[in-house]
Amino acid sequence: xxxxxxxxxxxxxxxxxxxxxxxxxxxxxxxxxxxxxxxxxxxxxxxxxxxxxxxxxxxxxxxxxxxxxxxxxxxxxxxxxxxxxxxxxxxxxxxxxxxxxxxxxxxxxxxxxxxxxxxxxxxxxxxxxxxxxxxxxxxxxxxxxxxxxxxxxxxxxxxxxxxxxxxxxxxxxxxxxxxxxxxxxxxxxxxxxxxxxxxxxxxxxxxxxxxxxxxxxxxxxxxxxxxxxxxxxxxxxxxxxxxxxxxxxxxxxxxxxxxxxxxxxxxxxxxxxxxxxxxxxxxxxxxxxxxxxxxxxxxxxxxxxxxxxxxxxxxxxxxxxxxxxxxxxxxxxxxxxxxxxxxxxxxxxxxxxxxxxxxxxxxxxxxxxxxxxxxxxxxxxxxxxxxxxxxxxxxxxxxxxxxxxxxxxxxxxxxxxxxxxxxxxx
Ligand SMILES: Nc1nc2c(ncn2[C@@H]2O[C@H](COP(=O)(O)OP(=O)(O)OP(=O)(O)O)[C@@H](O)[C@H]2O)c(=O)[nH]1
Ligand SMILES: [Mg+2]
Numbered sequence: 329x330x331x332x333x334x335x336x337x338x339x340x341x342x343x344x345x346x347x348x349x350x351x352x353x354x355x356x357x358x359x360x361x362x363x364x365x366x367x368x369x370x371x372x373x374x375x376x377x378x379x380x381x382x383x384x385x386x387x388x389x390x391x392x393x394x395x396x397x398x399x400x401x402x403x404x405x406x407x408x409x410x411x412x413x414x415x416x417x418x419x420x421x422x423x424x425x426x427x428x429x430x431x432x433x434x435x436x437x438x439x440x441x442x443x444x445x446x447x448x449x450x451x452x453x454x455x456x457x458x459x460x461x462x463x464x465x466x467x468x469x470x471x472x473x474x475x476x477x478x479x480x481x482x483x484x485x486x487x488x489x490x491x492x493x494x495x496x497x498x499x500x501x502x503x504x505x506x507x508x509x510x511x512x513x514x515x516x517x518x519x520x521x522x523x524x525x526x527x528x529x530x531x532x533x534x535x536x537x538x539x540x541x542x543x544x545x546x547x548x549x550x551x552x553x554x555x556x557x558x559x560x561x562x563x564x565x566x567x568x569x570x571x572x573x574x575x576x577x578x579x580x581x582x583x584x585x586x587x588x589x590x591x592x593x594x595x596x597x598x599x600x601x602x603x604x605x606x607x608x609x610x611x612x613x614x615x616x617x618x619x620x621x622x623x624x625x626x627x628x629x630x631x632x633x634x635x636x637x638x639x640x641x642x643x644x645x646x647x648x649x650x651x652x653x654x655x656x657x658x659x660x661x662x663x664x665x666x667x668x669x670x671x672x673x674x675x676x677x678x679x680x681x682x683x684x685x686x687x688x689x690x691x692x693x694x695x696x697x698x699x700x701x702x703x704x705x706x707x708x709x710x711x712x713x714x715x716x717x718x719x720x721x722x723x724x725x726x727x728x729x730x731x732x733x734x735x736x737x738x739x740x741x742x743x744x745x746x747x748x749x750x751x752x753x754x
Contacts (some may be wrong), residue, residue: 331352331353332352332427332752333350333351333352333353333354333355333358333400333423333425333426333427334350334352334425334426334427334428334433334434334437335348335349335350335351335418335428335429335512336348336349336418336428336429336433336434336752336753337349337360337414337418337752337753338404338434338706338753338754339409339551339753340347340409341409341410341411341414342409342410342411342693343409344408344409345406345407345408345409346406346408346409346414347404347405347407347412348404348405348407348417348418348421349403349404349405349412349429349434349753350402350403350404350405350421350426350470350664351396351400351401351402351403351429351434351437352400352426352437353393353400353470353477354426355400355401355402355403355424355426355461356390356403357425357706358421358424358425358426359388359405359421360405360426360478361424361425362377362388362420362421363378363420364377364388364405365388366388366403367388367389367390368390369390369391369392369395370389370390370391370612371390371733372387372388372389373386373387373388373389373558374387375388376404377407377417377420379420381416384407384408384413384416384417384731385407385408386405386407386592387405387406387407387408388403388404388405388406388415389403389404389406390402390403390404392402394441394443394537396443396569397430397432397434397438397443397444397532398438398443399437399438399440399441399442399443400437400441400626401583405417408429409435412608414643416519422590429713429752429753430747430748430752431747431748431749431750431751431752431754432449432502432746432747432748432749432751432754433747434749434753434754435449435452435747435750435754436449436475436743439613439735439743440544440707444648445473445476445480445734445735446476446481446733446734446735446738446746447475447733447734447735448471448473448476448581448696448738448741449735449746449747450695450746451468451473451693452471452750452754453746453749453750454723454729455468455471456750456751456754462487467519475527475695476734478523478526478527479527479730479733480734480736481735481753482520482523482524482730483727483730483731483734483736485520486520486723486726486727486730487727489508489513489516489517489723490720490723490727492508492513493507493508493513493534493716493719493720493723494509494720495507495508496508496716497716497717497720506716507716510713510728513713514710514713517706517710518710521703521706521707521710524699524702524703524706525644526750527695527699527704528696528699528700528703536645538589538590538622538623538624538685539579539589539592539618539621539622539623539624540582540589540591540592540622540623540624540625540681540685541592541594541615541618541619541622541624541625541626541627542591542592542593542594542624542626542628542678543594543615543619543625543627543628543636544555544596544597544627544628544629544633544651545571545596545597545598545628545629545633545634545636545727546571546572546573546595546596546597546598546633546634547569547570547571547573547596547630547632547633548596548628548629548630548633548635548651548652549573549628549630549633549651549668550593550594550596550628550651551565551566551567551573551574551578552567552667552668552669552719553628553649553651553674554578554580554591554593555567555668556668556671556674557582557591557674557678558580558582558591558679563578563580565578565593568648571598571633572595572596572598572608573596574594574595574596574606574611575595575607575611576595576611576614577592577593577594577595577611577614577615577618578593579591579592579593580677584678584679584681584682589681589685591622592618593612594615594618594619595608595611595612595614595615597612598612609631619641623685624645624646624681624684624685625641625642625645625646625647626647626649626653626677626681627641627646627647627648627649627651628649628651629648629651629657629658629659629661629662630650630651630652631652631656631657631658632655632656634659635648636658636659637663639687642733647663647664647680647681647684648661648662649662649663649664649665649666649677650662650665650666651666651667652667652668652669653666653667653670653672653673654667654669654670654672655667663680664676664677664680668713694733694742694746695733698729698730698732698733699733700727701725701726701729702726702729702733705722705725705726705729706721706726709722709723
């Protein structure tokens with residue numbers, strides 16, 4: 329596919345001007361045969377294109393391989409935006425040897441030439457389909473390719489480990505001789521697993537939306553905040569000055585920065601003495617079960633209902649929020665003060681949660697599934713190192729999962745499905 333020279337209109341037609349892209353080894357030759365001059369790299373050149381017997385004004389810009397978006401020779405032709413003119417121009421390029429590009433073909437060429445990682449391509453897709461400015465901003469952050477770079481390094485270290493293990497496979501009959509130090513290997517695996525954990529969204533079901541749980545002592549204003557954040561979309565949680573109002577958890581969709589997460593209101597923690605009834609204990613336990621599968625916990629602390637020590641909560645998934653900010657000074661541990669009564673801080677809270685979830689992998693289900701696959705393999709090896717042949721095989725499977733994720737070994741049909749979601753010309 330990288331040998332093809334493809335052409336398509338990269339913009340909408342019908343406006344003042346349109347841009348046609350042509351990319352591939354034959355781009356310059358085809359443009360020349362179509363009757364256009366080929367400008368030196370990165371110099372705009374105005375020209376007349378002999379189309380349908382006339383002379384159509386246009387402007388050309390050329391980037392030479394490998395220093396172009398696609399990694400191939402790439403020429404962009406700006407011309408009047410009329411749909412008919414664009415169609416005539418594309419027809420001329422096709423007659424002179426260009427293939428009509430399919431959706432995502434340019435991005436796919438870029439991937440094939442190492443100009444773009446699959447993670448970045450997925451970020452481009454998220455940007456082009458972003459339903460709001462905030463969602464676009466969030467997707468732009470993912471374009472930095474932090475995930476791709478970090479996982480490329482992890483994958484390389486796994487390849488090195490596998491090579492060390494395989495080096496000893498020829499001496500299998502000498503049972504107590506290993507070509508590597510198992511302790512050093514486990515240490516390295518634990519380190520790699522910690523890096524993967526940083527990119528994983530904790531969720532009980534990767535295909536579903538991430539869960540964000542409001543937790544904390546009774547009367548901290550969790551239900552009032554839940555109602556304020558999910559508004560009409562929520563079931564409407566009961567709010568009252570009596571500690572222990574919420575007994576059943578409630579869940580509602582909460583849209584933050586263009587993505588939807590599930591916000592969960594849980595039963596407040598009652599003091600052990602107060603939690604006398606079995607029903608209370610059951611409610612609190614149900615809340616705790618949610619907390620273990622949540623992507624993020626918002627631990628609430630109010631001036632009139634302080635949050636105690638939170639050692640039992642997972643630090644990497646917990647944010648302390650000062651609730652009822654209108655009533656008094658916020659908890660010193662809080663990252664943000666909010667008030668359900670006045671609405672202050674609520675918008676910042678959704679931004680903060682979106683950024684926090686975004687920084688752990690963006691929740692792209694394909695990426696999360698492969699991360700989980702790699703992580704499960706490493707976890708198994710850390711529990712008990714199998715014999716060298718199985719170990720080498722497991723390391724290979726983990727290398728493959730990460731290779732798929734970053735696009736090094738992704739099967740063609742998967743790539744096809746991803747790029748088909750792009751538009752033509754991208
Ligand atoms: N001034 C003020 N009062 C609030 C605010 N949020 C909640 N309250 C009040 O605090 C009391 C407790 O609110 P809830 O939302 O029921 O508290 P909760 O954390 O859900 O309590 P449990 O369900 O018992 O765990 C109610 O009387 C609310 O009106 C706030 O932002 N400002
Ligand atoms: Mg409540």
